[in-house]
Amino acid sequence: xxxxxxxxxxxxxxxxxxxxxxxxxxxxxxxxxxxxxxxxxxxxxxxxxxxxxxxxxxxxxxxxxxxxxxxxxxxxxxxxxxxxxxxxxxxxxxxxxxxxxxxxxxxxxxxxxxxxxxxxxxxxxxxxxxxxxxxxxxxxxxxxxxxxxxxxxxxxxxxxxxxxxxxxxxxxxxxxxxxxxxxxxxxxxxxxxxxxxxxxxxxxxxxxxxxxxxxxxxxxxxxxxxxxxxxxxxxxxxxxxxxxxxxxxxxxxxxxxxxxxxxxxxxxxxxxxxxxxxxxxxxxxxxxxxxxxxxxxxxxxxxxx
Numbered sequence: 001x002x003x004x005x006x007x008x009x010x011x012x013x014x015x016x017x018x019x020x021x022x023x024x025x026x027x028x029x030x031x032x033x034x035x036x037x038x039x040x041x042x043x044x045x046x047x048x049x050x051x052x053x054x055x056x057x058x059x060x061x062x063x064x065x066x067x068x069x070x071x072x073x074x075x076x077x078x079x080x081x082x083x084x085x086x087x088x089x090x091x092x093x094x095x096x097x098x099x100x101x102x103x104x105x106x107x108x109x110x111x112x113x114x115x116x117x118x119x120x121x122x123x124x125x126x127x128x129x130x131x132x133x134x135x136x137x138x139x140x141x142x143x144x145x146x147x148x149x150x151x152x153x154x155x156x157x158x159x160x161x162x163x164x165x166x167x168x169x170x171x172x173x174x175x176x177x178x179x180x181x182x183x184x185x186x187x188x189x190x191x192x193x194x195x196x197x198x199x200x201x202x203x204x205x206x207x208x209x210x211x212x213x214x215x216x217x218x219x220x221x222x223x224x225x226x227x228x229x230x231x232x233x234x235x236x237x238x239x240x241x242x243x244x245x246x247x248x249x250x251x252x253x254x255x256x257x258x259x260x261x262x263x264x265x266x267x268x269x270x271x272x273x274x275x276x277x278x279x280x281x282x283x284x285x286x287x288x289x290x291x292x293x294x295x296x297x298x299x300x301x302x303x304x305x
Contacts, residue, residue, distance in 0.1 A: 002193070006156060009206070015131075020141060021132065023148050026058075026061075033112070044152070050146065053109055057113055058142065061140055150248050153252065174255055202300060214292075215236050218231075242275070246268050247286035251291075252264075
């Protein structure tokens with residue numbers, strides 16, 4: 001599945017959670033790791049890197065130059081900040097400080113996001129026909145931004161097996177059962193950019209699939225009475241963005257053969273903690289939604305192939 005299709009799906013996920021679709025840009029910003037080639041689909045999809053990416057990306061995307069399209073002016077504006085970070089890095093790197101890696105990653109994120117800013121913004125225009133004009137109005141809401149970036153990791157597993165749980169586990173997320181149902185190379189070709197009619201048909205179909213995006217999760221699928229009661233109370237309401245974040249990480253763990261339960265749970269705690277979320281987050285409803293969404297995505301892909 002290509003990054004533009006994932007961007008469209010990310011916007012729909014935000015909508016399902018009652019969040020502004022202008023935060024979907026952080027899904028495509030995951031592609032900052034295209035350079036160097038050795039980083040691609042690795043750096044941005046490791047969960048421990050994502051809070052740093054969002055810190056930098058929301059800082060950059062919140063500037064008026066993004067709204068006005070003055071991206072050369074934006075890059076010039078950040079030259080002193082990057083120079084200052086590089087000075088700090090030189091000092092701590094020489095002393096082998098643990099801050100060195102943090103600063104190095106931050107400099108990398110600033111440089112790459114600023115370098116490819118035109119591509120990120122242009123991508124929003126490409127998905128607008130499928131998800132509406134709101135996606136063009138870039139926002140900087142931290143929980144929604146994290147949700148969008150994480151959705152890239154969750155959905156890229158259809159195209160490439162990410163390893164999001166470093167350093168707790170090297171297990172990769174794999175759509176093994178799905179690939180038993182399709183010709184892998186036909187699927188890859190569909191999202192390669194060579195079959196525009198097919199991918200356009202898929203984007204339109206999945207974006208308009210009411211069953212895929214339904215917030216009416218059946219409470220009776222749960223045996224636990226406490227969970228069933230909660231599902232009844234939340235029936236038809238927008239999904240909780242924190243619950244959706246937790247559910248996507250849980251689903252990623254379920255797609256990673258042999259991963260330890262502790263690795264998934266530690267990743268969830270770290271991720272939510274980086275957002276300042278310390279309370280218990282329920283994800284039963286959101287997880288059922290994602291399972292249904294995956295079925296609809298796969299059915300639509302097979303129908304389009």
